[in-house]
Amino acid sequence: MATLMAMGRWEPDAKGRMIRAALDLFTERGFEQTTAGDIAASAGVTERTFFRHFADKREVLFDGSATLQHTVHDAILAAPGELTALEAALAGMAAGGGLLQERREFAVRRARIVAADPSLQERELLKLAAMTESTAEALRSRGVAEPAASLAAHSAVSVFHVAFASWITAEDPPGFDVCIGRTATSLRALI
Amino acid sequence: MATLMAMGRWEPDAKGRMIRAALDLFTERGFEQTTAGDIAASAGVTERTFFRHFADKREVLFDGSATLQHTVHDAILAAPGELTALEAALAGMAAGGGLLQERREFAVRRARIVAADPSLQERELLKLAAMTESTAEALRSRGVAEPAASLAAHSAVSVFHVAFASWITAEDPPGFDVCIGRTATSLRALI
């Protein structure tokens, strides 16, 4: 029962060590100036092991994205039935924001690294696109038809995106749900 | 006067030949199974020349993106002053759609290739993000404040995205502006 998950031959939590090492090295030298071998060595493993844990060099910065996506998806399904499509999707985004809120320091460091490299922004956009599709699927499960489901999903993720930017920038961080609420209000004023 | 632009040492339009060769090879074998050297050889140049014309292998499929972005940007600036932020942004998207409409066959083949490879979807998302930022900047030039400018830009590009998907899928292609109009109507119904 002590070896339920992961753990390799030597020290435990090889994946976590690589994630932390990558965050440090990327902060010091930048993403491009850090090789996969550097990260692996810094974590006490070989380069080959790095690529067994992460599909590519960028993925080391996106370990929590699947969890975030599932949290959002589940929150949408669990939202009160009387909510509109957009309201339910926004409730999901607020739930996802709660996850980030618990590790704001990590989120800020990570955001700085991503902002400095276009290839990391690409990957971030791909994760957001996956969250958009997952959100649309959840809305369809609630009986929302196309193209309303896709549009509501895109709108909600856009709100998440804009709200995240303001939350990460703020010096005195308000709650993520507050940022989402403000941004959603601005969106409603547009139409 | 015959050598105003481009032209290499041998045959003219090396860039155009590489773009067409890439489209053919990607269609036949797929993106990953085609090397940059394959495309170059098929176009009668060396691999090194390929990378002189395109920043990376994926860019060969995104040659028109800068033109599209500028067209959208200019159309927003040229839109009637009495339009709301979202209306002006949507007018820009319709103008951009007009560009794609002129080469629908190319757009369809290209879309199929992109849909089959995640790394190409990443690049497409990055181009859309650039268009979003450019759109937001144009709206700010019209006096729209933040976060309304960013949100209107995100909303308009989302409409463009969803409308494009329906336009590319349709067997009997309606006008792109019609698709945008329908999608925009669905968006307004959300809120």
Next chain:
DNA sequence: CGGTCGATGTCAGTCACTGTCATACGCGGT
């Protein structure tokens, strides 16, 4: 104590991309 399974190390290989230098074409000047 031997067998099995999973995570790791090792090594060779492909391909995307880059820097450098030599070369050849088109063009303007004389």
Next chain:
DNA sequence: ACCGCGTATGACAGTGACTGACATCGACCG
């Protein structure tokens, strides 16, 4: 017609991201 000159290209070597194949080690299971 000849001569430089700028620019696009060819040739070549090198780095780093990733992958496949195989051997090894350690923990658990009987």
